[in-house]
Amino acid sequence: MTRRLLHALAALYALVAVGLAHCAVVSWQNGSWPHAAFFAGAAVLLAVAIVHHSYQRDELRFAHARLERDARLASFEDGVVAVALAAACCETWWTSCGFQHDSTCPHRHRSAA
Numbered sequence: 315m316t317r318r319l320l321h322a323l324a325a326l327y328a329l330v331a332v333g334l335a336h337c338a339v340v341s342w343q344n345g346s347w348p349h350a351a352f353f354a355g356a357a358v359l360l361a362v363a364i365v366h367h368s369y370q371r372d373e374l375r376f377a378h379a380r381l382e383r384d385a386r387l388a389s390f391e392d393g394v395v396a397v398a399l400a401a402a403c404c405e406t407w408w409t410s411c412g413f414q415h416d417s418t419c420p421h422r423h424r425s426a427a
């Protein structure tokens with residue numbers, strides 16, 4: 315759902331909750347307390363649903379932002395590792411911090427820089 319549609323839905327919920335509260339007041343004024351209690355309970359339930367809806371929307375937005383940030387960091391770290399591995403010529407060079415080479419390495423005659 316788009317953000318605009320979610321806001322419209324929340325506004326519609328609020329409008330229905332106000333309507334239910336009005337029905338509760340009118341029922342109470344006409345002496346029908348069971349209907350007043352039912353309408354009041356429905357209005358409160360809908361108000362709680364609006365708050366819950368808003369909370370879940372914020373949680374979803376936070377999770378989405380966190381996933382995007384983690385994905386960006388992972389791709390950056392992968393890039394750093396790829397550059398470091400591309401600069402290594404052989405395993406012995408890698409494990410000796412650039413001081414030695416394998417006997418089969420084409421760079422074995424180079425000195426450590």
Ligand SMILES: [Zn+2]
Pocket residue numbers: 403404405407414415416419420421422
């Ligand atoms: Zn090497």
